[in-house]
Structures are given as structure tokens and as C-alpha cells.
Amino acid sequence: MIVLDKIVMPKGFKAGGIHAGIKKAKKDMALIFSEKECSTAGTFTTNKVKAAPVKYDISVLKRPKHGLIVNSGNANACTSERGDEDARKMAEIASSFLGGKAEDYFVCSTGVIGVPLPMAKIEKGIKDLSSSLSPSSEALMDASEAILTTDTCRKEASVKIKIAGKDVIVTGFAKGSGMIHPNMATMLCFILTDADISSSLLQKMLGEGVEDTFNMISVDGDTSTNDTCLVLANGEAGNDEIVEGTEEYALFKQALDHILMTLACMIVKDGEGAGRFIEVKVEGAKSKRDAKKLARSIVSSNLVKAAFFGSDANWGRILCAMGYSKADFNPDEVDLVFSSSKGSIEVFKGGRPHPFSEEKAKMILQEKSVSVLAVLHDGEEKATAWGCDLTYDYVRINGDYRS
Amino acid sequence: MIVLDKIVMPKGFKAGGIHAGIKKAKKDMALIFSEKECSTAGTFTTNKVKAAPVKYDISVLKRPKHGLIVNSGNANACTSERGDEDARKMAEIASSFLGGKAEDYFVCSTGVIGVPLPMAKIEKGIKDLSSSLSPSSEALMDASEAILTTDTCRKEASVKIKIAGKDVIVTGFAKGSGMIHPNMATMLCFILTDADISSSLLQKMLGEGVEDTFNMISVDGDTSTNDTCLVLANGEAGNDEIVEGTEEYALFKQALDHILMTLACMIVKDGEGAGRFIEVKVEGAKSKRDAKKLARSIVSSNLVKAAFFGSDANWGRILCAMGYSKADFNPDEVDLVFSSSKGSIEVFKGGRPHPFSEEKAKMILQEKSVSVLAVLHDGEEKATAWGCDLTYDYVRINGDYRS
Numbered sequence: 014m015i016v017l018d019k020i021v022m023p024k025g026f027k028a029g030g031i032h033a034g035i036k037k038a039k040k041d042m043a044l045i046f047s048e049k050e051c052s053t054a055g056t057f058t059t060n061k062v063k064a065a066p067v068k069y070d071i072s073v074l075k076r077p078k079h080g081l082i083v084n085s086g087n088a089n090a091c092t093s094e095r096g097d098e099d100a101r102k103m104a105e106i107a108s109s110f111l112g113g114k115a116e117d118y119f120v121c122s123t124g125v126i127g128v129p130l131p132m133a134k135i136e137k138g139i140k141d142l143s144s145s146l147s148p149s150s151e152a153l154m155d156a157s158e159a160i161l162t163t164d165t166c167r168k169e170a171s172v173k174i175k176i177a178g179k180d181v182i183v184t185g186f187a188k189g190s191g192m193i194h195p196n197m198a199t200m201l202c203f204i205l206t207d208a209d210i211s212s213s214l215l216q217k218m219l220g221e222g223v224e225d226t227f228n229m230i231s232v233d234g235d236t237s238t239n240d241t242c243l244v245l246a247n248g249e250a251g252n253d254e255i256v257e258g259t260e261e262y263a264l265f266k267q268a269l270d271h272i273l274m275t276l277a278c279m280i281v282k283d284g285e286g287a288g289r290f291i292e293v294k295v296e297g298a299k300s301k302r303d304a305k306k307l308a309r310s311i312v313s314s315n316l317v318k319a320a321f322f323g324s325d326a327n328w329g330r331i332l333c334a335m336g337y338s339k340a341d342f343n344p345d346e347v348d349l350v351f352s353s354s355k356g357s358i359e360v361f362k363g364g365r366p367h368p369f370s371e372e373k374a375k376m377i378l379q380e381k382s383v384s385v386l387a388v389l390h391d392g393e394e395k396a397t398a399w400g401c402d403l404t405y406d407y408v409r410i411n412g413d414y415r416s
Numbered sequence: 417m418i419v420l421d422k423i424v425m426p427k428g429f430k431a432g433g434i435h436a437g438i439k440k441a442k443k444d445m446a447l448i449f450s451e452k453e454c455s456t457a458g459t460f461t462t463n464k465v466k467a468a469p470v471k472y473d474i475s476v477l478k479r480p481k482h483g484l485i486v487n488s489g490n491a492n493a494c495t496s497e498r499g500d501e502d503a504r505k506m507a508e509i510a511s512s513f514l515g516g517k518a519e520d521y522f523v524c525s526t527g528v529i530g531v532p533l534p535m536a537k538i539e540k541g542i543k544d545l546s547s548s549l550s551p552s553s554e555a556l557m558d559a560s561e562a563i564l565t566t567d568t569c570r571k572e573a574s575v576k577i578k579i580a581g582k583d584v585i586v587t588g589f590a591k592g593s594g595m596i597h598p599n600m601a602t603m604l605c606f607i608l609t610d611a612d613i614s615s616s617l618l619q620k621m622l623g624e625g626v627e628d629t630f631n632m633i634s635v636d637g638d639t640s641t642n643d644t645c646l647v648l649a650n651g652e653a654g655n656d657e658i659v660e661g662t663e664e665y666a667l668f669k670q671a672l673d674h675i676l677m678t679l680a681c682m683i684v685k686d687g688e689g690a691g692r693f694i695e696v697k698v699e700g701a702k703s704k705r706d707a708k709k710l711a712r713s714i715v716s717s718n719l720v721k722a723a724f725f726g727s728d729a730n731w732g733r734i735l736c737a738m739g740y741s742k743a744d745f746n747p748d749e750v751d752l753v754f755s756s757s758k759g760s761i762e763v764f765k766g767g768r769p770h771p772f773s774e775e776k777a778k779m780i781l782q783e784k785s786v787s788v789l790a791v792l793h794d795g796e797e798k799a800t801a802w803g804c805d806l807t808y809d810y811v812r813i814n815g816d817y818r819s
Contacts, residue, residue, distance in 0.1 A: 059740070060736065060739035061738070061739040061740070061741075061745070061747060062736060062739030062747045063739075091732060091747075091764075091767075091768070091769065092769075093748065093767055093768040126733075126735070127731065127735075127769040128769070237736060238735075315810075315814070316814055319810070319811055319814030319815045320814065320815065322811060322815040323815030329493070329494060329528070329529030329530050329641075330529075332494050332530075332641070333465060333529070333641055335465065336463035336464040336465030336466075336641060337462070337463045337464070338464075340464075342464070344464060344465045344494075345496065361494075361530075364494075364496055365494070365496040366494065366530040366531070403811055403815075404811060405808050405811055405812075407718075407722070407811075408722055408725060408806055408807060408808055408811060409808075411718070411719055411722030411723065411725075411726075412722045412723065412725040412806075
């Protein structure tokens with residue numbers, strides 16, 4: 014697997030991103046198109062309040078696709094029947110300009126909740142996008158930029174693999190900085206590949222991959238109405254179709270997981286107001302489920318997050334967050350280690366406080382990227398979760414988002 | 417029921433609160449004593465990491481008691497076997513000065529986690545307290561002050577009821593401003609009464625009362641290692657023993673619930689960095705369980721809390737928090753109303769945004785105490801939860817607590 018240092022468009026895809034007037038000045042609509050029909054996979058928010066485009070995409074998930082149309086600036090959520098009609102209409106408009114049926118297109122929206130979509134602008138936007146699609150990397154970057162909301166930077170990643178002698182590209186782009194929490198949050202993620210692979214296999218791989226990546230990140234604990242992760246695979250690489258249990262399967266899964274992991278970490282690093290990237294590893298757990306519960310509980314705790322903001326080696330709060338995670342573990346066996354590029358320091362060992370230098374701990378925890386390791390001595394399972402600190406900026410941004 | 421405007425000591429109890437040197441300068445030890453044996457009831461943290469005093473109190477819960485000894489400044493949590501010994505030793509020391517056995521005394525600690533108790537100071541403190549106990553209200557206020565940590569004020573309440581011609585006093589005091597969340601958090605609450613009532617009845621009433629009060633408040637979503645709510649009833653009022661299903665039972669329960677509710681709301685109002693008190697009412701739910709899940713999910717959401725900090729009528733975040741609560745409800749039927757002493761405003765009706773004046777909403781939400789009502793039109797059940805906004809001060813306080 015070759016990790017590319019710049020986003021690359023897989024064969025047979027075209028893209029575009031423009032300003033359609035939904036936001037004041039920034040790009041706000043993106044289109045992805047493939048002439049050849051694509052296999053698909055998708056995972057969606059578990060929130061009971063699902064935005065109209067999410068409901069629409071779920072209803073058409075299993076049909077082959079020609080593309081996807083996205084707007085930012087307006088989430089088309091809590092917009093009742095009109096919202097449902099508007100979501101479907103976006104797909105219809107795309108099909109009217111690009112061919113096929115409405116069901117051949119996914120639709121995504123992100124932004125303010127509860128305001129009807131400005132459909133005249135949306136229609137004009139899709140028309141303009143349809144006539145200016147390009148297979149260039151720059152066009153893909155335009156699309157990647159057009160899906161952002163409070164994000165401060167684009168989130169993109171590409172890898173190249175060889176499947177039976179053929180070059181295959183897997184490329185992803187994503188958005189989402191607030192409302193990021195386990196079980197898919199205000200997060201849009203799109204993955205494009207020219208691999209030949211069936212929808213059912215793609216869905217299996219995506220489900221597994223999301224479980225260990227997007228479902229293990231947390232910015233603020235809120236799970237949104239709109240989060241969506243979609244994959245399109247058009248088979249233009251010309252490889253023999255990827256079959257389960259083969260070397261090619263493993264290689265493609267590695268590539269997909271890499272993209273998911275890279276984008277998930279980019280989202281956390283760009284979390285609203287985030288000043289510090291936090292990695293939490295749990296090892297030696299009885300079960301994978303327990304390890305995940307513990308890692309997620311630690312990384313989601315406001316008190317732990319605030320302690321990281323203050324570069325405070327506050328292992329008590331970590332123990333406490335482990336304690337209310339509902340996971341099975343023995344507090345009397347726990348070891349805790351803080352680390353960063355400045356070194357590492359054990360602060361808790363065998364269930365009791367371990368003497369450490371506050372000065373050294375401070376030095377380690379003042380880095381931009383810090384890590385906590387909890388070893389349980391209870392079994393062989395492990396898990397990792399990612400999050401960020403709780404800062405003044407988080408409060409500022411979210412205290413004044415809508416108004 | 418007469419709500420007293422000042423804390424009153426029930427008959428037969430004595431109290432004291434002093435500075436024993438665990439904290440730098442403030443009072444840090446409290447003692448409550450009753451010559452006559454007390455019936456008891458207690459509820460405790462559900463955190464798997466339980467502090468030593470919590471484990472000790474659970475082990476002696478069902479024995480009649482002569483009193484309780486509390487220290488602040490040190491939680492005696494994550495202190496392994498030594499912590500367990502120290503907790504028991506605190507009770508032994510109390511019994512050596514006041515009579516009875518170690519098991520006749522409850523022990524509570526609150527403060528920093530992971531540091532062994534300074535037992536010489538604790539012993540001296542208990543000795544000094546034992547020799548200066550007083551039945552005065554002032555002594556009770558000293559005790560109430562001595563249990564505080566980051567709290568900015570004492571939390572106390574007293575009521576008087578008449579049980580078959582006898583005056584009965586129910587008095588409570590509590591602490592806890594951070595780490596307050598459903599299921600009992602860093603919160604100590606002590607309730608003293610001179611009523612004659614059995615431990616088993618008291619335990620039943622307390623369990624029910626805590627479920628609707630302390631388990632419905634949230635400051636920061638973290639459930640602590642030390643939270644404890646204890647009741648002592650010494651029967652000195654001379655009433656006939658309270659029996660289930662009687663008028664007296666109902667009256668006493670009303671008094672106990674009033675004290676629990678009053679103290680729970682005081683804790684939220686004094687939440688770390690809290691600028692605004694938020695009440696969330698859910699009505700028309702299918703089940704009480706659903707109503708509670710929804711109310712708690714709304715009041716615990718960081719994004720909702722940050723919106724209240726900004727006086728932002730952001731109903732989208734409320735809908736979103738309802739959606740991920742795992743409660744059963746129909747989003748298309750929901751009404752949402754914001755209110756305060758400045759009036760009320762409907763912002764969402766029948767599952768869709770309802771036009772409202774942003775100016776009026778701002779005016780309503782700028783009050784110190786604001787309220788959200790969610791009506792589900794799904795059934796007859798309801799619930800209320802209480803919380804506070806998420807502020808810069810919360811981050812400041814918790815970013816620099818330990819160091």
C-alpha cells in the first residue's frame with residue numbers, strides 16, 4: 014500500500030465544488046459523478062431524529078449509483094415532509110442533468126438544523142456543477158472544501174494498492190468538527206475507489222472499519238442527525254472482482270481502514286476548539302467490548318478533557334471515567350501511563366498511585382498530541398479511542414453557533 | 417409541612433465542623449452524633465471504582481448508627497488496602513471517643529483522589545470534634561461548611577411536619593459542585609430526622625426519592641467514586657413509628673422528597689462554573705422511563721449546555737439530544753417551549769420549526785433560571801431533570817483543579 018501525499022481521483026470519477034449561495038461566501042455544494050455504475054456501501058447516524066437526506070440515502074442504499082450530491086450550510090434536518098421531498102428532489106435534479114434515475118444518486122446535507130433548503134439555489138448549483146465536472150485532483154479538492162462547515166481545514170487521504178497487477182486508488186474526504194461522538198456523528202465521509210468489488214462485500218468491510226475508527230472518536234459526545242459515511246466503487250481499475258478471504262481482500266481492507274482511520278483522526282484534530290489530540294489505548298481487557306467501552310468512556314469525559322486542557326496528569330479522573338463505563342475490569346489491577354513525543358511516565362500501577370515527577374508529567378502533557386495507556390491485566394483484548402481536550406474555544410464556538 | 421427558613425437541628429442530634437489541617441485553611445472535618453441509635457438508609461455511587469469509605473459504609477449500612485464522620489480535602493479513593501484500613505480506622509476512632517463500635521458510625525470523604533489520608537490529622541480532628549459537639553443550628557452549619565470542596569456556598573434545608581401530634585424535623589445538608597451527573601455523583605448528602613421510622617421503610621423512601629431528584633441532575637456527566645446519600649433517624653420526636661400506607665407515611669415522604677429536591681437543585685445552581693440553571697420537563701411520554709431518558713439526555717448534552725451559555729434558542733440541539741437518548745418517541749409529534757420569568761416562547765410544534773421572535777427568545781434565555789418543555793403527545797408520563805450551562809469557568813476550574 015502506498016500512502017499518497019496528495020489526494021488523487023480514482024479512474025472514472027469526476028468532481029466539482031462551488032459556491033451556490035447557501036452560505037454567504039464559501040463553497041457550499043459538491044458533486045461526485047461516475048459514468049460507470051458504482052457498487053455502494055453506507056453507514057448512518059443512529060440518532061432517532063434522522064435528517065431527510067439520511068432517510069433518503071438509507072432507502073436507496075442498495076441500488077447501484079452514479080454519484081452523490083452534497084450541500085453544506087443547511088442540514089435539511091427537522092424539516093418534516095417538505096425536507097423529505099427536497100432531499101428526493103436534489104437527487105432528481107442531479108439525474109436530470111447527469112442521466113439515470115433519482116435513485117442513482119446519494120444526497121447529503123450538513124449545517125443548520127430546521128431551516129428548509131433554498132431549492133432554487135440548490136437547483137442552480139447542481140446545474141452549474143453538472144456542466145463543470147472534472148477528473149482533476151483540484152476538482153476533488155473543490156468538492157472536499159465545499160462540504161465543510163465549522164471545520165478549519167479540508168480532510169483528505171488517498172492510497173494506491175496493486176490488485177493482481179492493476180493499480181487501484183482508494184480516496185476519501187470528510188468533514189465534521191463538532192458533534193463528533195461514537196456511533197457516527199455530524200460527520201460526512203465519502204470514499205471513492207476504482208476497485209471492482211461487490212456492494213455486499215464493501216458494506217461488510219465498511220461496517221467493520223467504521224466500528225474501529227469513526228465509532229471510536231469523540232469531540233463532544235453529541236451524536237447528530239446527519240452523519241453519513243458512503244463508499245462508491247466503480248470498478249474502472251479493471252481488476253478481477255475482489256473476493257472474500259483472498260490476499261486481495263485483505264489488501265483492499267487495509268487500504269479502506271487506513272483511509273477511515275486517517276480521516277477520523279483528522280476530524281478529531283480539527284474538533285471544535287480542540288487544542289490537543291488525545292489517544293486512549295486500553296490493553297489487557299477481558300473482551301474487545303470492555304476495552305472499547307473503557308477507551309470511549311475515558312476519551313468522552315468532560316473532566317478528563319478539561320484536565321488535558323490544563324496539561325494535568327489527573328489519573329483520578331481517568332480511573333473515575335473507567336469506573337462508570339459499565340465495562341468489566343478490576344480497578345485494583347490497573348496501570349496508567351501518559352506519553353507524548355517528550356517521553357512517557359507511569360502514574361498508577363497495580364491499582365495504586367505511582368510516584369512521578371509533576372514537572373516531567375507537565376512537560377509530556379504540554380505537547381499537541383498526547384496519549385494515555387490503561388493496562389488492565391485481565392485478558393488479551395485491546396482498543397483505541399481518539400478525542401480532544403475541552404477548551405474555552407469549544408464553549409465560545411458552541412455558545413454562539415446559530416445566532 | 418412547614419419549610420423552615422433556617423437549618424434546624426432535629427432533637428437528640430449534635431454536630432460540629434472544624435479545620436483539622438487536611439485543607440490549607442478552610443473547615444475540613446464534620447461530625448454528627450446521636451446518643452440514641454438511629455435507623456439508617458443510604459444510596460451510593462454506581463461507579464465501579466468506589467472510594468474506601470463508600471465500600472465501608474455499604475458494608476455497615478444495615479446496622480443502627482450513632483453518627484457519621486466526614487472529611488473534605490481528600491477523597492480516600494484509589495488508595496488501595498491502606499485506604500480501606502483508614503476508612504475503618506476513622507470509624508474506630510469515632511467510636512473510641514463517642515462510645516459504641518466502629519460499625520456504629522458512617523464514614524465519608526471527598527476531595528482529591530489517590531492520596532492517602534493524613535491519619536494523624538484525622539485522629540486529632542475527631543478528638544477535637546468529639547469534645548466540642550453541640551445541638552445548636554450553628555454547629556450544624558459548621559458541619560455543613562466543613563464538607564464543602566469547590567462549592568461556593570453551603571447547601572442546607574429543613575422542614576417541620578406534625579406526625580400524630582408530635583413535631584418532627586427533617587434536615588439535610590449536602591455538597592458537590594463538579595462531577596454531578598445522574599446516578600449519584602461527587603455528592604455527599606446527609607439527612608437527619610428525629611422521626612421514628614424503620615430502616616427498611618427509610619431505605620425504600622430514599623431510593624424512590626433519589627431516583628427523581630439526585631439521579632435527575634447533571635453538571636458535567638461524570639459519575640464519581642465517592643457519592644453518598646445517608647439518612648439517620650433517631651426517633652427522638654416521640655411519634656408512633658411511621659407505618660407504610662398511612663397518612664403519616666405520605667407526609668414524611670413529602671418532607672424527605674422536599675429536602676432531596678431542594679438540595680439537588682442547590683447543587684446544580686452551584687455547579688462548577690454554572691452561570692444558568694436549566695430545568696428540562698418532558699411531558700406526554702409513553703413511559704416514565706422514556707420521559708427520564710429524554711430529560712436527562714437534553715440536560716447532559718454539551719451542545720445544549722453551550723447553547724444556553726450563549727442564550728441561544730437552539731431547539732435543533734435539543735431535538736438532536738432527544739434523538740440519541742435511546743428513548744421511544746415520535747420526532748414528528750414533538751412540541752418545544754422555552755420559558756423563564758420573562759415569559760415563554762414556542763419554537764417547535766408538531767415536529768416542525770415554529771416561527772418565533774429571536775429577540776423575545778434572547779430576552780427569555782438571558783435569565784439566570786430557564787426552562788425547556790418538551791411535549792411528546794405519546795402518552796401520559798412525565799419527568800423533570802435539572803442542569804446548568806457549559807461555561808468558560810467550567811473549563812477554567814477543571815483545567816486546573818489538581819495542580
